[in-house]
Amino acid sequence: MTIPTTLHFPLVMNSKIILLSLALIALSGCATYNKNPATTYESEEDASLTKIAGGDNKTKNIVVVNSFKNQVNGKLMAKAEIQNQSSKPTIILYKFDWVAEDGSVENSPVWQNATINGKEMQTLQAIDPRGNAVDFRLLLKGI
Numbered sequence: 001m002t003i004p005t006t007l008h009f010p011l012v013m014n015s016k017i018i019l020l021s022l023a024l025i026a027l028s029g030c031a032t033y034n035k036n037p038a039t040t041y042e043s044e045e046d047a048s049l050t051k052i053a054g055g056d057n058k059t060k061n062i063v064v065v066n067s068f069k070n071q072v073n074g075k076l077m078a079k080a081e082i083q084n085q086s087s088k089p090t091i092i093l094y095k096f097d098w099v100a101e102d103g104s105v106e107n108s109p110v111w112q113n114a115t116i117n118g119k120e121m122q123t124l125q126a127i128d129p130r131g132n133a134v135d136f137r138l139l140l141k142g143i
Contacts (some may be wrong), residue, residue, distance in 0.1 A: 021059040038139040043067055049080060049138060058142020060087035065121065069136065074125060078136040079125040093141040096126040097131035105137065106130060113143070
């Protein structure tokens with residue numbers, strides 16, 4: 001018994017379409033998605049920090065109370081006082097990125113962690129490793 005080619009061709013095409021559709025669905029699951037976004041603060045002339053990007057839900061109870069910057073041995077030192085407004089402890093990751101005089105930003109690859117108890121204040125600080133920064137940004141991420 002022979003199968004007519006008119007029946008065989010649509011069957012092969014339908015299987016290819018199904019396989020292609022399954023492959024596209026599987027690959028769409030690999031799309032990048034930032035599951036842990038950072039909240040970015042930029043220092044102002046009056047030594048305050050302003051949120052310029054993000055809004056990580058896990059750090060919503062963390063408030064930047066004050067910030068400082070000064071020169072130490074020719075390098076910029078940045079400090080930020082933060083407070084946990086929740087009554088529960090919060091674990092965060094933080095890092096300082098450094099802004100050069102020309103406006104370019106040197107992204108620090110290292111995230112530090114900190115545990116801030118409920119209602120507690122804590123000072124985060126870092127020194128520009130390259131020594132050419134004139135300003136800084138503070139990035140916070142919840143864990």
